[in-house]
Amino acid sequence: MSFLALDNIKKSFGQTQVVKDFNMSIEKGEFVSFLGPSGCGKTTVLRMIAGFESPSDGTISINGKNQNRLKTNQRNIGMVFQAYALFPNMTVFDNVAFGLKVAGKPKEEIETRVKEMLALIRLDHLADRYPYQMSGGQQQRVALARALAPKPQVLLLDEPLSALDAKIRVSLREEIRQIQRQLGITTVFVTHDQEEALSISDRIVVMNAGRAEQIGTPSEIYNRPNTRFVASFVGTLNIIEATVVDPSANTVKVGDNTVRLREPVGALKVGDKISIALRPEAGSLSESAKGDTAIVGNVISSHFLGSVIRTKMDVGGNQISFDMFNAPDAVLPQPGEVLTLRFSSGDFLIVRD
Amino acid sequence: MKTQKILAWIAIAIGVIYFFVPLIGTFEFSLRMRRGEYSVDAYQSVFSDMQFRETFGFSMVMALLTIIFGMLLVVPTAYWVRLRLPQIRPVIEFITLLPLVIPAIVIVFGYLRLYNSSSWLPFTGSTSGTNALLVLSYITLSLPYMYRAVDTAMRAIDVRTLTEAAEILGAKWPTIMLRCIFPNVMSGVLSGAFITFAIVMGEFTMAALLNRPAFGPYLQLVGANKAYEPAALAVIAFAITWFSMGLLQLVSRFSKMAPSRP
Numbered sequence: 001m002s003f004l005a006l007d008n009i010k011k012s013f014g015q016t017q018v019v020k021d022f023n024m025s026i027e028k029g030e031f032v033s034f035l036g037p038s039g040c041g042k043t044t045v046l047r048m049i050a051g052f053e054s055p056s057d058g059t060i061s062i063n064g065k066n067q068n069r070l071k072t073n074q075r076n077i078g079m080v081f082q083a084y085a086l087f088p089n090m091t092v093f094d095n096v097a098f099g100l101k102v103a104g105k106p107k108e109e110i111e112t113r114v115k116e117m118l119a120l121i122r123l124d125h126l127a128d129r130y131p132y133q134m135s136g137g138q139q140q141r142v143a144l145a146r147a148l149a150p151k152p153q154v155l156l157l158d159e160p161l162s163a164l165d166a167k168i169r170v171s172l173r174e175e176i177r178q179i180q181r182q183l184g185i186t187t188v189f190v191t192h193d194q195e196e197a198l199s200i201s202d203r204i205v206v207m208n209a210g211r212a213e214q215i216g217t218p219s220e221i222y223n224r225p226n227t228r229f230v231a232s233f234v235g236t237l238n239i240i241e242a243t244v245v246d247p248s249a250n251t252v253k254v255g256d257n258t259v260r261l262r263e264p265v266g267a268l269k270v271g272d273k274i275s276i277a278l279r280p281e282a283g284s285l286s287e288s289a290k291g292d293t294a295i296v297g298n299v300i301s302s303h304f305l306g307s308v309i310r311t312k313m314d315v316g317g318n319q320i321s322f323d324m325f326n327a328p329d330a331v332l333p334q335p336g337e338v339l340t341l342r343f344s345s346g347d348f349l350i351v352r353d
Numbered sequence: 354m355k356t357q358k359i360l361a362w363i364a365i366a367i368g369v370i371y372f373f374v375p376l377i378g379t380f381e382f383s384l385r386m387r388r389g390e391y392s393v394d395a396y397q398s399v400f401s402d403m404q405f406r407e408t409f410g411f412s413m414v415m416a417l418l419t420i421i422f423g424m425l426l427v428v429p430t431a432y433w434v435r436l437r438l439p440q441i442r443p444v445i446e447f448i449t450l451l452p453l454v455i456p457a458i459v460i461v462f463g464y465l466r467l468y469n470s471s472s473w474l475p476f477t478g479s480t481s482g483t484n485a486l487l488v489l490s491y492i493t494l495s496l497p498y499m500y501r502a503v504d505t506a507m508r509a510i511d512v513r514t515l516t517e518a519a520e521i522l523g524a525k526w527p528t529i530m531l532r533c534i535f536p537n538v539m540s541g542v543l544s545g546a547f548i549t550f551a552i553v554m555g556e557f558t559m560a561a562l563l564n565r566p567a568f569g570p571y572l573q574l575v576g577a578n579k580a581y582e583p584a585a586l587a588v589i590a591f592a593i594t595w596f597s598m599g600l601l602q603l604v605s606r607f608s609k610m611a612p613s614r615p
Contacts, residue, residue, distance in 0.1 A: 019511065050521055072520045077504035085518035089536035100531075303429060 003028035003186050004154055006031040009058035011044055011210075013106060018044050020210040021059070021151075025120050026203075031177065033197035034208035037233065044192045046156050047289070051075050062153050065342060073075060078147030078185075079156040084139045084161055086131040092118070092128040094141050099150035117145040119161040120179060137168040144176065148183065155180070157189040161196060196236050206230045228351045231277050238278045239351060240318045244268045252276065255316020257295040275351040280310065282347035283322040285339060294342045295320075302332040354496040375590065383584035388477045395581035399589065402582075404571060412560075412568035415484070416553035419491040420546045424498050426492065428542065431503045434532060447499040452493050457558040464490060465562070474597045482561050495552050499545035506541025507534075543604045554593050 002025030003159040012020040018040045026032050034042035047053045049060055051072035060067045067075055078099075096117050097119050100110045102174045118124040121141040128253060131139050139148055140160055148194045157176070161169040165323035176201040180187050191197050197204050206221060206229070214226045225231035232239065242259075254276075263274065268274060299316035308323040311333050322341055324330065333339060386394040399405050433578040434445050452460065468476035468486055512534065519533045533544070560567035572590065576583040 050517075052517055052520075062413060071526060072517075073523045075521075076523075077521055079518070079521045081514055081518060083514050085511070087518070088514065089533075089539075097523075098519070102523040102528060215538040286582070288609050337517070 002026055002062055002189070003030075005059075005061045006045070006049070007059045007061075009045065009048065009060065011041070011048060011053065012056045017056075018234040019055075021117070021266050022212055024205060024212065024215065026186060027186070028186055031180055031187045031189065031200060031202045033189045033191055033201040033204045034207055034314075035197040035204050035234070036138055040207040040325070041210040042192075042205075042207045043158060046158055046188060046190050047153065050077055072320065076150070076152050077154050077156060078148050078150065078152035079158065080140065080143045080160045082159040084143050084163075086137070086139055086143055086146070087129055090130075091127065093121065093128050094133075094136075095131070096146045096149050098146060103150055113149055117149045120148070121145045121175075136164050137172055137253045140142055140164065140172060141175070144179070146313070148185070153186070155185045155187045157187065157193070161188055161191070162193070169196075174201065179341050180253050181331045198234070205235060207242055224253060225277075225349065227353070228275070231349065231351055235322065236280050238280065238318070238322075240278060240315070240320065240337075242274050244270055244272045244274055244336075245278065246270065251263055251296060253286070253316075254295055254318060255297065257315065257346070259293045259295060259344045261343075261348050263348070263350050265350065277349040277351050278320065278343070278347055280321045280323045283320075283341040283343045283353075285324065285341065293345045293348075294340050296338060296340050299333045299335050299339055301335060311339075313341070363520045374587075377551070378585065379584045380588050383581055384392075386581040395585035396589075399575075399582050401583050405586075408566050408568045408571035411566050411575070412554050415491060415552045415565075415567065415580060418488045419495060419553050420549050422488060423492045423495055423549060424503075424542055424545070425501050427496070427499045427545070428535065429530070431500060431507055432512060432531040433531070435504075435507050435606055436516060445500070450478050451496075453497050455557075457490075457494065461490060461559050461562045474547075475562070479582040481554060483565060485564050487559060487563050487567075491549070491553050491556065494556065494559070495545070495549040498548040498552070502541045502545035502548065503538055504541075506538035506544075510534075510537045521537075544601050551594045555590055 004023040004024075004026040006022055009019055009022040010017065018039075022045060024032075031057065034045060036042045040218055040282070044053060048055050049067075051070060051074075055068065060133065062075070062077075087098065090098065093114055096114045096263075097110050100113055110335055114127075115124065119125055119302070121144060123138060123141055124147070126134065126138065131142070134142070140163075143160070160176070161173055164172060173196055176189075182257075189201065198221070201218055203215060204218055204221045205215045208229045214221060214230045216224075221230065221234055225234060228239070231237050240254055242254045244265055245251040245253050245258055247265050249264055250263070251258055252261060252265070255261075265274060284335055295315050297313035297320060299314045300314055300319065302309060302311040309330060309332060310321055311325050312319055312321045314320075322339070383395045384391040384393065386392060386398070430445065434442050464486060465477065466472075468474050468482075470478035476482040515533050515537070516529055519529045524533070554568055555572075556567065557569035557573060561570045561573070572583070572586050575586055
């Protein structure tokens with residue numbers, strides 16, 4: 001049985017339905033990310049788990065117990081907010097101790113637990129500081145310690161890294177993941193940053209317009225997107241419009257190139273249009289590249305991006321981008337140059353809407 | 354550029370002269386009670402006057418009660434409007450501004466019609482009732498300042514997220530209000546309190562028409578019957594106001610509870 005279960009959750013604000021029939025089962029100790037663009041309903045689902053919003057329909061249960069009728073302060077859930085939300089009038093120690101004091105724990109137990117939590121986030125030397133005397137990253141770590149101190153059943157993270165600068169964001173996400181693994185706490189993480197979601201999650205829920213478009217491991221989400229939305233939202237993707245040449249042989253035409261797909265085209269007939277996707281990192285210009293397929297196109301532009309060189313080429317009206325690793329002797333392809341891009345037929349994904 | 358600077362200094366000088374000369378004149382006059390030399394006789398006379406102590410004490414008590422009950426009304430209202438009813442914010446702002454638009458004399462006449470001894474709620478039927486009505490009328494008068502001071506302090510601390518953070522940690526409403534919200538809007542509460550104190554100490558209309566022995570009517574009485582004491586009282590009244598303003602500045606400067614924000 002799953003630890004955190006969301007069954008047929010719906011949520012409407014007035015006439016607008018922001019969450020539509022949302023189902024999800026999360027195992028104990030699992031780290032699940034809700035990924036999606038702004039307004040897709042991910043934060044609303046999180047707020048319903050927290051009890052800040054009540055579902056219009058459906059049930060939320062934790063460890064088999066229905067949470068719908070419980071108030072926020074009865075749920076024993078920890079939450080870290082985007083805006084830190086530390087109490088400005090309290091020191092770091094008092095902030096972390098707040099949940100334990102409210103629960104009426106003995107003074108000695110509070111002291112031990114707070115020290116333990118501050119050691120966990122490596123800020124035990126800042127126990128007497130006030131939030132305004134700390135950096136954003138430090139404040140967010142304190143917020144994490146405060147959320148974990150009362151030993152919650154579930155930890156909710158509402159875009160906790162989005163207010164931080166890039167370097168801190170990367171180090172803090174690794175720290176969050178490490179602490180989560182160490183404590184084995186079931187965690188739901190909301191983000192609109194795909195890299196964040198891909199790097200730290202056990203599973204990702206890609207949300208769009210109030211629905212879960214796809215639920216899967218980071219690898220499944222990235223390599224085998226189920227829908228056009230997931231394919232375009234997660235990572236950079238070339239969507240290529242092709243024409244079916246031979247359905248039985250799974251061959252399609254892209255410009256003047258005929259390529260074979262590994263995935264069956266299904267019930268399509270000769271001449272039918274089909275959308276196929278190709279990741280920029282799938283192709284290679286090298287003749288020795290491992291690949292059974294090639295397409296020829298004209299270079300439109302080429303950009304040096306540091307670790308990679310991204311080149312855009314035109315293939316029968318489709319603009320296809322591909323990446324090459326940077327090397328000291330790498331030469332940027334010039335506009336107008338004709339290039340042959342090699343890749344495996346398995347790299348093509350058929351895009352379904 | 355130089356001309357502009359000179360003009361600016363002239364404007365400042367005119368302002369300073371306009372404000373300080375009457376004040377210095379009043380202060381100087383208050384020291385002239387003893388013929389031919391400066392003395393603090395007028396102040397001694399004022400401080401030794403029993404009526405001064407009584408009216409000053411009465412107004413102090415009224416000011417304290419106004420601050421306590423005003424805050425009990427304003428803090429939860431401002432909190433609730435920010436948290437749950439942001440759509441009625443313009444209505445609340447309008448209501449709190451009304452005392453600036455409606456003259457105090459109109460308000461007090463309204464009170465006398467509504468709460469006279471033959472009405473359904475006869476506040477003016479007893480001394481304590483009239484005192485209560487006076488406190489309520491002072492709360493009304495100080496609403497524009499109190500509400501704004503508290504509301505501004507709440508704007509600085511993201512009340513909604515702090516409330517949610519406390520709630521998810523298991524806190525109930527009284528704990529949230531007393532330990533998470535109130536201490537963080539204390540600078541606003543104190544600012545409102547000092548302004549209220551200054552207003553109540555000098556208020557005349559309400560106290561005079563409700564016939565209460567407050568400091569404002571006493572100032573008027575002394576002014577009509579004595580020569581040097583009114584000047585001393587005016588200086589004392591200014592000192593009280595400035596003291597309140599000074600405390601207000603101090604509170605806002607030394608408030609270490611800066612908001613925790615990205």
